[in-house]
Amino acid sequence: MHNHELTYDQASGLRRMKQQMVKVIAVTGGKGGVGKTNVTLNLAMAMAQMGKKVLVLDADLGLANCDVMLGLRVERNLSHVLSGEAELDDILVTGPFGIKIVPATSGTQSMTELSPAEHAGLIRAFSELKTAFDVLLVDTAAGISDMVLSFSRASQDVLVVVCDEPSSITDAYALMKILSREHAVQKFKIVANMVRSLREGQELFAKLSRVTDRFLDVTLELVATIPFDENVRKAARKQKAFVDAFPKTPASLAVKTLATRAVQWPVPPSASGHLEFFLEQLVHAQTEARGLA
Template identity: 70%
Template sequence: MIETNMHDQASGLRRLTQPTSTKVITVTGGKGGVGKTNVSLNMAVAMAKQGKKVMVFDADLGLANVDVMLGLRSTLNLSHVLAGRCELEDIIVEGPYGVKIVPAASGTRSMAELNEAQHAGLIRAFSSLEEHVDVMIVDTAAGISDMVLSFSRAAQDVIVVVCDEPTSITDAYALIKILSREYQVPRFKVVANMVRSYREGRELFTKLTRVTERFLTANLELVACIPLDDNVRQSVKRQKLVVDAAPRSPAALALNSLATKAATWPVPSNPSGHLEFFVEKLLMRPQSEMMGERLSE
């Protein structure tokens, strides 16, 4: 009986001392206008409705629009954090269903021209947040700037959003090529957005994989085909999200399915060896596990 109680206490202490990892998903695409922010925010709200604690980091630092799309007003943003006027936790605002939003600055050239060291400082700053988050979605800028590359390789999963346009496919390939060859990012999740049918989405994915399989070793997985749906445009005009404003619409159903699937993607239990979001909390995990193991002996 005493032995059982000691084991129960040890298990309880082990749960208390083990930090819970945060799943970090970067949503990018290479080209502007493919719907990255719309995918990011709808995924976030869908996950929150499923009971997850979700944060969205608006990583388009110079042309932020996440708060605008949600109809939110934020008096502080990342530019104030970098200027030393406040801490990261001071700028966080709450969106629909409790989603936490980290707003960036809009129309601020200096924010778009941060150097690699400043990007690294921002990434490290997230480890200082005390409130636990289950999932953080990083909504990047368009293009293949150092900013996009830094935030993409600091995540555990990279979603590449593409639409059926030659420039979208070309720019997505360029982004995947750089991340794969220069930064050893091995896997990419692909979302075919604004497609007229699942078949069109598959064909779009085939166009992309045809060139990546020929020249790269990266692994691509088609995780969603989001249909072209006027409900999305109508929701954006009203500063609403389609998963909330028209939950039974084709686009909303596809986005909810993507969110459910993304929630099952595994979170690594140890750091990858390079700079990543919440890495300090991952570094704490082995020590906590050792403490729990000693308690159970």
């Protein structure tokens, strides 16, 4: 059986699964340094505080950020699932407020280097997940790889984290250009991070909008302005999330406001509101990226 047939079989098998309504949000950015993982983890905890069952997938497999940032002990990671040594449920790590994290493979292999058979294994692992959850937050890798594009395209909502630096704006634009022109993603939710004021956040959004309005057929929405906040760094030194260490600090309040909004974003009632649709989209995006579709 060819690899792409194997992948297709995985996809068709997913249609027979018990349907599970899940809100799938990809958190992206251009290059590193915009605070993407920090936004993901704190948003996850803020949603969990609202009673949502949240799963975080650390898709930046080369870095294994999420567990390191929180000082969590990880016995096994996604590589053990892909090799068949463990099921996805077995490797989930519980973080603050009950969030569950899928630990990435901390090592040399990145998600982009997985073989089609391993991708199929990843999809199967998610389709067999027994733990129920309401929200899947995908912390994508920095930069623009096939995997970032696949996860973003398959998600219902794409959050793009930007900060007020020319390289961040350029990277965010490049990502949205590829997703809109080649992967039919038309709507992006912008998070202005580490800004000095609400006005600076709005100006940053305006800068980005001016470029996208001129060259791309996309809709942008400013969904959060997270202020620069010394307590973010202090929390990181304690290996804690800032919403946990400093719940009343300005950055925490901004993320909680974002969480309140995010839980109200509609989950499509059609197939795209289901976990298996997300997985099928992921398979399709991967096979297309490899020129197999």
